Amino acid sequence: MKLTYTTKNQRLQVEIDSDSVKETFKKLAEFQEVFDESCCQLCHNEDLQFVVRTVDGNDYYELKCRKCFAKLAFGQHKTGGSLFPKRKNDDGSFDKEGKGWHKWNGKSD
Ligand SMILES: [Zn+2]
Incomplete structure (x- = not known):
């Protein structure tokens, strides 16, 4: 099919x-x-960029908003090579406001 x-x-x-x-x-x-992910959940801009950063041999998968530069980070499942959006706050609760979209203070890579 x-x-x-x-x-x-x-x-x-x-x-x-x-x-x-x-x-x-x-x-x-x-x-x-x-x-x-149709738009940035912070500013609702639809112009998003897929970004992979490699730090110390590890790949970090992110979606970046081209307008407000917020990012949505993806976690990696241990098996199968699939990704999932990180939508929780550091304390484990669901990020209701930004649905995982964050602005990193002072960082503009
Ligand atoms: Zn945005």
Whole structure:
């Protein structure tokens, strides 16, 4: 079965090819979690940039807002190579306000 999905903001398209509904569901879920962030949750700008920073041999995956320079960081699952957006505060509670989008003070890389 083949499925074509376009993100909410119409900027990205993915073609998912799989044998079962469950597999399609899984792949689509994985795609949506990472690529279907339609705008910065702080300023609602839709012009986002995918950034990978390498520090000390570790890769850090981030989405960056080109307007207010806020970032959404992604965590990496230990197996499978998939990513997930970090939407929690440092204390483990859900970040209701920015949904994981943060501005790092004084840093402008
Ligand atoms: Zn922004």
